[in-house]
Structure formats: structure tokens, C-alpha cells
Amino acid sequence: MRREIIVAFDGSPHSRRAVEWAALECVTQRAELTVCHIWDGPHAERETAITEQRRRHASHILLEGVQLAERLLPGREVRSILARGNPGPELVSLSRTARTLVVGSRGLGGLTSLLLGSVSAHVAAHAFCPVLVIPPHATPQVSPITAGHRLPKIRSCLGPDFGFGEPRTAPSE
Template identity: 35%
Template sequence: MDRRCAVNAPVVVGVDGSASSLDAVDVAAREARLRGCALKVVHAFTWPMMHVPLGPSPLGPPEGGLRNIADRLVADAVKRAQSAEPEVEVTSALVTGEPLTVLEAQSRKATLVVVGTRGAGGFVGLLVGSTAVHLAAHSHSPVLVVKDQPRRVQQIVVGVDGSPAGEAAVEFAFAEAALRNAPLTALHAWTLWNAPLPELQDDGLSYTEPADKLRDSEERLVAQVLAGRTQRYPGVPVKRKVVRSGAREALIEASKDAALVVLGARGRGGFAGLLLGSVSQALLHHAHCPVAVVRGTAAGQ
């Protein structure tokens, strides 16, 4: 990803008036500044779909009514963005529709979509809202889900698994680290169950004791994934971390000391047809920092 935005491709942030979405506005404004592009504040206005009166009540104040409330909600979010990053151009849209449908459509012409973990309609006790999870699966651009703001650490962690679908996530993580002037940790977790089995004829290798050679193979995999990108991003300090562990457990633990975790929507071993893998879903729910989910190309998915 280039440091500049493509033409007409802003950072989009979904807002609903909740504290979580306002935190997302702050993050989205910063991401727009880093990329040198505009920020678009979007609110999905669901009430017209329910065929209820949108204007003020004849017995109430003229500034009342659902549409006026929505207009003020968007205006407040715009002011917050302008206050956070005064040099960023901020536009807004009040779009009739359900949040997932609206934001998925917006993602078609977005550099990045930013949302909070839970919206105004979220159920108490949920760790992350359904819109964030479903958008991560269906968005046409990377999705950044904001939680636990702010963070004092700078490190970015990217989950590396060598899958074609994960290539876009690794590229996004390097670009993001370069934009933030942040160090990057490339974390690869493997077990005897998810590592590809070697050929039996290789050096007389037995399937009963493959751990040492599998570990070497997994380390080579990470080196291959990173090789070209470390040359393209020479200013990004990169740490390789290869651990024998479940990916979910390793990434959730790593998120404790990270400003951002970046993942592919679906990695090695995922079932064909799934839009969002179990590891990505687990991190959206349980990570201790914001999470970016990056879908690969259609062929890679």
C-alpha cells in the first residue's frame, strides 16, 4: 500500500453515537492523516426502513425528531474528527440502510474502514458487535476494529501463515508500520496438526518424529514471506517470532503488548467458502488491542 490514498478512496468510519464509535473516529482521523487522504464519516440510518415518522413531533421542539438526531450525531462525529486532525478533509454521509449493508457498500471505494467494537445497539456483555465481525468478513477493503484506546505501545503484530490469503495482511502490516514509524513483529504459530507434512522420502523423515524438521520448515516459510518486503520497507524494524503453539492463543497473548494486530480474513487450513476464519474471529473478540482484518484477492480467498 502506498503512503498516499488512491483517488476518491477515503478512510471511512462508521458512527452511531456510541463511545466506541467516537473512539473509532479518533483512530480513523489519524489513519487518514498518515495516508494523506480524506476521512468520510458514515451513519447508517435505519429508521426510514421501519416506516416511522422522522420529523419532529407537532407537540415537541422543532429540533426534535429522528432525522435531526441523526444529523446531530454525524455533525458531532465530524467535529471530533476535525478536532483530532485539523488538516484532514472530513466529509459525511447519512445513508438509509442497515449498518453492515451500508458499510460494505462504502468499503468498495474505501482505503480502509474503521469501526468500534460495539455500537449503540450492542448487548451488554458482548465483547465485539456483530457489525464489526460481519464487516470483517464481507468488506472490500481492510477493516480496523478499534478497542481499548489509547495504547502507549507502538509495536504492530502480524500473523504470518504463508497462505495466499494472508499475503495481503502481511503487505498491509508492513505499510502500516511504515506509516506509523513502528516496529513490526511477524508472528507465526504452528503445531503438529496445522503444519504441512513433509515428504516421507526427505532424508528418511518419519511422521512419528517430525517436530525438529517441521520447525525448520516453518522458520523458512516466515523468511520467505518476509524477504521481499523487508527490502521494500527498509525503515521498518522487523522481528520474527516462530512459536509452537495454537495461533489464537499466541496472537491473543502477543496483543497484550501491541498497538495493532493484523490478520488475514482466512488463513492456512481454513475451510473453503468461509469468509472469516476462526483465528480472526477469536482475535476480534479477545485481543487486547485494535485488530485489522485484511481480505486477500478473490482467488486467494
């Protein structure tokens, strides 16, 4: 089993919280940390200049996440992944080699009143590893939402009756 924790970062306050939580998990689990940013660029028929501008912007966001993780984990190597595609399926793909996948409960999308964003919900339902969904108020005393697997000593911060069902070992087809 890999000892890598992968955290998704999109620059949102929720993803900053996810990086903070992932750094703490790396220390307690003696794991490596990888910060990833998945950007959904323009389709192939769009201009090359627009694609390059968006890629540079995505690289800047990823660098921000890596720098935050490095401040939280001084002296430790933090890996980074920049990928282009649909964030949900891309993160599920990354989960194949991860020990744990950490995501914020909301990203930069709309509908902020929803409990989970579409990406975090997709990842929680399809990931190949345990998924920690970090709400904005999560602290070491208030645990994140654990999805996809049942982990000891971790409970939902939403109450004991909230859950995502039985653990998955493979995604739904």
C-alpha cells in the same frame, strides 16, 4: 486506489475511539477522512414525522463525529456521509471505494460482553478493503484488530493466535 479512510460513527465511546484512530491513520497514510453515520429509520408504513425526527437525530450524531475529526485534523477537510439502512451492508457497500474502513468493536447495541458487535463482525467478514476494528483500549502502542486483510506492522491487541482467517477480495454470497 482511493486514499480515503472511512470511519463509522454512532456516538458510542467505541466509535469515538474509531474516529481518533482514523484521524491518526489519515495523518500517517496521507489520506482523506470521511465520517459516516448509518441510521436505521422506521419502515415506510410509519409516520413521516417519526422518520424526520430520527433523520434529524442521525444528522446531529454525524455532526458530532465530524466535529471530533476536525478537532483532531485541524485545517483538513473531513467529508461526511449520512445514510439510511442496515449499517452492516451499508458499510460494506462504502468499503468498495475506501482505502480502509474503521469501526468500533461495539456500538450502541446490547450484549456488551461480546468481543465484536454484529456490525463490526459483518463488516470484517464482507468488506472490500482492509477493516480496522478498534477496541476501547486501542492506542498507538496497542494496535487495533485488523480484519479482512493482512496488513504489515499491525497486530491484534488480543494476542498472536487471534485472527479472522485469510484475506477476502469479494464478499461471501
